[in-house]
Amino acid sequence: GAGVSQTPSNKVTEKGKYVELRCDPISGHTALYWYRQSLGQGLEFLIYFQGNSAPDKSGLPSDRFSAERTGGSVSTLTIQRTQQEDSAVYLCASSPGGPKQFFGPGTRLTVL
Amino acid sequence: SQQGEEDPQALSIQEGENATMNCSYKTSINNLQWYRQNSGRGLVHLILIRSNEREKHSGRLRVTLDTSKKSSSLLITASRAADTASYFCATAGSNDYKLSFGAGTTVTVRA
Numbered sequence: 001g002a003g004v005s006q007t008p009s010n011k012v013t014e015k016g017k018y019v020e021l022r023c024d025p026i027s028g029h030t031a032l033y034w035y036r037q038s039l040g041q042g043l044e045f046l047i048y049f050q051g052n053s054a055p056d057k058s059g060l061p062s063d064r065f066s067a068e069r070t071g072g073s074v075s076t077l078t079i080q081r082t083q084q085e086d087s088a089v090y091l092c093a094s095s096p097g098g099p100k101q102f103f104g105p106g107t108r109l110t111v112l
Numbered sequence: 113s114q115q116g117e118e119d120p121q122a123l124s125i126q127e128g129e130n131a132t133m134n135c136s137y138k139t140s141i142n143n144l145q146w147y148r149q150n151s152g153r154g155l156v157h158l159i160l161i162r163s164n165e166r167e168k169h170s171g172r173l174r175v176t177l178d179t180s181k182k183s184s185s186l187l188i189t190a191s192r193a194a195d196t197a198s199y200f201c202a203t204a205g206s207n208d209y210k211l212s213f214g215a216g217t218t219v220t221v222r223a
Binding site for chain 1: 156
């Protein structure tokens with residue numbers, strides 16, 4: 001079956017611009033996660049959605065970052081006034097509710 | 113902040129040899145998972161071990177967990193070129209969902 005998909009696969013933007021990253025989780029998965037991976041590093045937790053519960057936003061690095069999940073399915077991560085330090089691979093994962101997570105291919109964001 | 117730390121950072125082995133990598137963590141955990149990442153893209157779940165388990169096997173993978181030492185190891189036996197990837201350990205605390213990843217071990221299997 002279809003896995004987690006993310007669009008775009010690559011995004012190059014200029015400092016100060018707004019970007020929107022999209023994640024389509026596996027159908028039926030109630031949990032959705034966003035992570036950020038800087039070059040050569042592990043994954044940094046950003047935000048977690050579970051069903052209709054309030055999201056855990058504790059990993060968002062600043063108020064320039066926000067995310068929403070519409071209809072319990074698709075999620076968008078938005079970054080306002082992008083900075084060069086926002087350059088990273090942004091990974092989305094979904095889960096049917098257990099601890100195992102299924103990852104998408106990621107969006108590589110480059111801020112010039 | 114990252115909970116887990118993998119050791120070594122990089123590993124180069126000949127095809128057919130075994131590869132062992134270790135993960136240490138700081139706080140108590142509910143479970144520990146290992147993931148593989150190819151070419152800096154999506155991660156693939158390999159194996160999960162719960163805090164009350166000491167060893168698990170899956171195909172050519174063997175994972176151990178020592179909660180007294182707060183450490184885990186991943187052994188890949190009879191390695192293949194396709195095993196070339198970065199391997200990450202990830203720990204989950206009491207809430208079970210919030211994973212904390214280490215920086216990973218990069219494994220290169222030479223043909």
